[in-house]
Amino acid sequence: MGITVTGWRNVRGSGTRRCNCGSWAKHWEKYSNQPWPSHCSVEGCDGPPLLGAHVRNSLVLGHKIVPMCQPCNALVGAFTLRGGLALVNANQSETCG
Numbered sequence: 001m002g003i004t005v006t007g008w009r010n011v012r013g014s015g016t017r018r019c020n021c022g023s024w025a026k027h028w029e030k031y032s033n034q035p036w037p038s039h040c041s042v043e044g045c046d047g048p049p050l051l052g053a054h055v056r057n058s059l060v061l062g063h064k065i066v067p068m069c070q071p072c073n074a075l076v077g078a079f080t081l082r083g084g085l086a087l088v089n090a091n092q093s094e095t096c097g
């Protein structure tokens with residue numbers, strides 16, 4: 001049983017949050033143990049992931065970081081994430097804080 005891939009949303013106003021890793025993209029690489037992907041994490045999007053985006057889901061506790069392209073990071077509605085994707089904990093007190 002994996003984490004749900006449907007019903008994810010961008011966390012509004014998270015663009016000003018800073019991370020001790022230098023960027024949220026570096027944060028994702030450090031805690032996912034995966035190489036930075038060539039495609040955005042949103043299902044059906046082939047855009048280049050340029051940032052580590054804060055996402056949330058009503059079924060999941062806390063915020064997560066996923067690689068995302070800029071247009072998808074501006075989505076207001078819910079979206080589906082690719083299966084098998086690493087969702088990294090955004091809570092710095094449990095990671096790099």
Ligand SMILES: [Zn+2]
Pocket residue numbers: 019020021022027095096097
């Ligand atoms: Zn970090």
Ligand SMILES: [Zn+2]
Pocket residue numbers: 040041042045046047068069070071072073
């Ligand atoms: Zn995208």
